[in-house]
Amino acid sequence: MFQPPEKVKSILGEFERDWFIAGGWAIDLFLGRQTRPHDDVEIAIFRQDQLALQKVLRDWNLQKAADGKLSEWKSGVFLELPVHAIHCFNENQDFSFFEVLLNESENGVWQYRRNRQIIKPLSEIYLTNDSGIRFLCPEIVLLYKSKNPRAKDEQDFRAAFDFLSRESRIWLKNALAITDANHDWLSVL
Numbered sequence: 001m002f003q004p005p006e007k008v009k010s011i012l013g014e015f016e017r018d019w020f021i022a023g024g025w026a027i028d029l030f031l032g033r034q035t036r037p038h039d040d041v042e043i044a045i046f047r048q049d050q051l052a053l054q055k056v057l058r059d060w061n062l063q064k065a066a067d068g069k070l071s072e073w074k075s076g077v078f079l080e081l082p083v084h085a086i087h088c089f090n091e092n093q094d095f096s097f098f099e100v101l102l103n104e105s106e107n108g109v110w111q112y113r114r115n116r117q118i119i120k121p122l123s124e125i126y127l128t129n130d131s132g133i134r135f136l137c138p139e140i141v142l143l144y145k146s147k148n149p150r151a152k153d154e155q156d157f158r159a160a161f162d163f164l165s166r167e168s169r170i171w172l173k174n175a176l177a178i179t180d181a182n183h184d185w186l187s188v189l
Contacts, residue, residue, distance in 0.1 A: 001034055004041045005133050007095035015056045017049035020126045021135035022101055022144070027156045029135040030127060035159045036152060040099055044136055047102040050079055050086075061089040084113055112143065118175045138164060139172040146176055146183060157185060 005021045012019055021029055023042035028034045045053055054062060054075065063070040065085040073079065073086060079102065086100040104111040110125045112118035126134045138160045145153035164172070173189040 002029060002129070002131070002133065004038065004095065004098075005029065005135075006131065008041050008043060008098050009131075009133055011093070011095065011098075012043075012056065015053055017052050018046060018122075018126075019049075019053075019134070020044045021133060022141060024152060024156055026135040026141045027138055027160050029129050029133060030138045031159060031163060032129070036155055040097060042099045042101055044101045044103045046105045047079075048105070050100075050102060051076065053086075053100065057088055057090075059090060059092070063087045063089070081113065110140070112140075112175065112179075114147065115179055118143070118178060120171070137168065139168040139175075142172055142185075143175050143179070146180065146185060161188065 002025070005025050008021070020026070020043060021041065022044040023040075024036065024038050025041055028036075028038075054073070062073040063086065064073040064079055064083050065087060066083050070087055079086070081104075084102045086102070088098050088100060090096050102113075104113050104116070105122060108122050110120045110122055120140065125137055125140055127137055128134050142157055142160065145156060149157070169189050173186060176183045176186050176189070
């Protein structure tokens with residue numbers, strides 16, 4: 001059922017830093033079932049671990065996303081904000097593409113890159129399924145999806161909402177109040 005996240009787990013076997021499934025697959029891992037088709041797999045890592053990832057993916061074509069364009073991510077170059085996404089391609093793999101999202105952290109705390117006031121202790125940013133796949137907790141995934149939500153983001157919100165803990169709902173509501181006090185999801189939360 002979760003074959004794409006399992007394949008990414010296999011690819012990242014040598015990556016000895018923290019990483020987490022993100023995006024729509026994280027919502028499905030949280031729910032324990034696939035709720036919709038997915039175009040890709042996104043993973044989250046911490047910005048400070050990017051060069052370690054680059055070494056593990058040395059046989060991959062790594063492209064940084066900036067200003068709506070992809071360009072080569074040169075070996076040894078540390079990516080700073082606003083760059084936060086890396087597209088990973090390898091036509092020699094049966095699983096040939098995934099996206100890496102760089103996340104900010106400092107002193108044991110995750111920070112939302114769009115507003116550093118929004119934080120969470122690193123120990124609370126992920127969950128783990130029965131197969132040992134770690135994924136971002138749903139409230140963080142939904143916060144990222146809340147900016148200009150597409151139909152699939154709305155679907156993910158609706159699918160996850162009833163299963164969010166009280167604490168997760170409160171955290172997401174507070175985060176949305178900071179980022180967009182008029183967000184449609186606030187009335188539901």
